[in-house]
Amino acid sequence: MPVYEFRCEACGPFDAHHAMAQVPRSQDCPACGADARRVFSAVGLSRANSPRARAIDDAARTADAPDVVRSLPRQSGSPGTAPSVTRDPRHAKLPRP
Numbered sequence: 001m002p003v004y005e006f007r008c009e010a011c012g013p014f015d016a017h018h019a020m021a022q023v024p025r026s027q028d029c030p031a032c033g034a035d036a037r038r039v040f041s042a043v044g045l046s047r048a049n050s051p052r053a054r055a056i057d058d059a060a061r062t063a064d065a066p067d068v069v070r071s072l073p074r075q076s077g078s079p080g081t082a083p084s085v086t087r088d089p090r091h092a093k094l095p096r097p
């Protein structure tokens, strides 16, 4: 059953499960028993872990706290670094600079 949101004037919002064909326009508040009206809110589809949701969250996060680059990426052949050596025999046939 879907979850519907209701709002009590005194206690605030709460959720309740109802069948789609039997959703009341108002319901008794579970805390104080007063009449609480149904509130129309965004559909609660589960997109929390989708790649699109993560990309949106990452973009929003970097707006406030951008990733800071503290050093240059390591490059092969630059001074002070050991050259990368491959042990794959197929790489011996590749052209050399």
Ligand SMILES: [Zn+2]
Residues within 6 Å of the ligand: 008, 009, 010, 011, 012, 029, 030, 031, 032, 033, 034
């Ligand atoms: Zn209430």
